Amino acid sequence: MIEVEAAQEKIRQAFPRQNNRESVSILEAAGRVCAEDIFARVAVPTFSRAGMDGYAVIAAETIGASEEQPVCLAVVGSIYAGDQEIKTTKKQGVAYKIMTGAPIPTGFDAVIKQEWTDYGIEKVELYHEASKGLNYGGIGEDVFEGQKIVAKGELINSRTVGILAAQGMETVPVFQPLKVGIIATGTELVSLGNSLTSGKIYDSNLYTLASFIQASGSQLLFKERCPDSIEELSELIKEKIATVDVLITTGGVSVGEKDYLPEVIDKIGGKQLFHCVNMKPGTPIMASCYADRLILSLSGNPFASVVNLHLFYWSFYAHFMQCPELNLQSRKVQLGSDLTFSGIRRFIRAYEKDGVVSLISDQHFSSVFHNTLETNCLIDQPAKTSLKKTDVVTVYYWKF
Structure with missing residues (x-):
């Protein structure tokens, strides 16, 4: 045989x-197989954004800041998520109040979280130094333009859908x-x-x-x-x-x-x-x-x-x-019980947990089906073998 x-x-x-393809709505794409390599059309994000609620600052101006000797900066504006990016030349001694996801003004290179400040409105006291890039999400931090984001033959899941939606894609090419x-x-x-x-x-x-x-x-x-x-x-x-x-x-x-x-x-x-x-x-x-x-x-x-x-x-x-x-998922695991000799390769219903697989029944007839409810895998017992507890075997996991 x-x-x-x-x-x-x-x-x-x-x-x-x-090789037959079709385009489906992005909301219908989960569970389908992508039919081509998809590359990022735009960077995510397309602008530098704040990773925390706080104050946009120039890191070099915060050196030495502490609770004992705070650095004081003038607050020259507030920026919220969805606001347009502020194009400005750097000014010494100033900060912008900024919210998570908001665009960081040009020339500013860090965000001090508000918990490290006195929450000032016109002036703010900083109680910690900020390193360059602190709470700073640069252009393309998540995805850079031209990056392969989904490969041909990849199974699309809900996370993939989110990545594609961030590219503004309404439809997805999938195999029929x-x-x-x-x-x-x-x-x-x-x-x-x-x-x-x-x-x-x-x-x-x-x-x-x-x-x-x-x-x-x-x-x-x-x-x-x-x-x-x-x-x-x-x-x-x-x-x-x-x-x-x-x-x-x-x-x-x-x-x-x-x-x-x-x-x-x-x-x-x-x-x-x-x-x-x-x-x-x-x-x-x-x-x-x-x-x-x-x-x-x-x-x-x-x-x-x-x-x-x-x-x-x-x-x-x-x-x-x-x-x-x-394809079926398989894993090498340890036997939790002995397996008697089999002259032919056997696939035995079993239950695997924490790297140990055990028999759940002594009923192994092909006509008996009810006890599969208590199983999650099949033990692959090679032909002409008897196996002992603690031997390593391959198991194949049930799908669904």
């Missing part, structure tokens, strides 16, 4: 990256979202809102996967159910495939009599990239190419399908959107 990393690479090499469709296969599946009859189950996988996809920022175009029928599944895939970038199916990939996905891919003229990966759970995962789209076929067992999704969807998504930040 192919290894996880080799399977991920096969998918990445088979499909190009997203990944378009995804989901088909859950299985005659046993029942839609929510209907009554269960003997041998039937509610289609939970469809909603679990759909919620992950929507939370990721991708565009979920449809979620469908299909019975175990080669003809019906073939027609449904052919009907829907052109509308999406990736089609995710769940169920029908193992070796049972009604596991029809491999037959369906062959029937419609698709090409298998791989079928079965050296991992547990979700060994029978399959990836295919049809009509230049990716079909990612996951296990039908609830836990296995989520493990498959996390190891393969996020890897493809990060590649497609040219944004490594979208």
Whole structure:
């Protein structure tokens, strides 16, 4: 069987990256991927500004100021945030009362905070020296003109939005979202809102996967159910495939009599990239190419399908959107309990805290899903190993 990393690479090499772009309102940009390098159009700030409420002074005139021997300066004006910058030649022995964010007059090079003064109105006594640049925000202190402020492929967050807004940008160039469709296969599946009859189950996988996809920022175009029928599944895939970038199916990939996905891919003229990966759970995962789209076929067992999704969807998504930040986050941590021997590479539900990861249950069946609520990660146990408490392992954190 192919290894996880080799399977991920096969998918990445088979499909190009997203190059379709659009412009969105700055308020819609958070969570989107920037489509080009963005450079500062203006410096932030564009003028020298006060970092404190106090008095704008010439630092050299404050030398020796103390509570015992204050320096006294004449107050020649008050400046508030939003006032125009005062262009003036330096005058000896004067100061301006100034508020935080207000423009510092030309020729003045420091701001004494008001707590170091007597709060004078016409004259002010200074009780501390000021060094040049004290509480002084120079032009471009935050961002200089021409500085790269957002890189192509960077995931935009609320802080990015603030930086772009400081440039006066109303719209942001972003990549179009990944378009995804989901088909859950299985005659046993029942839609929510209907009554269960003997041998039937509610289609939970469809909603679990759909919620992950929507939370990721991708565009979920449809979620469908299909019975175990080669003809019906073939027609449904052919009907829907052109509308999406990736089609995710769940169920029908193992070796049972009604596991029809491999037959369906062959029937419609698709090409298998791989079928079965050296991992547990979700060994029978399959990836295919049809009509230049990716079909990612996951296990039908609830836990296995989520493990498959996390190891393969996020890897493809990060590649497609040219944004490594979208991939799964991993970390080396210490085991808090022993792990029994496994002949195949295992991904085990667990909980990591303070650099130690522990099992939360002895129920590791692919069909058991409820205990994932108590977990925040997957332990990656290499094949043909048994691990001891305090051994170092890699964990992959759940997304959302």
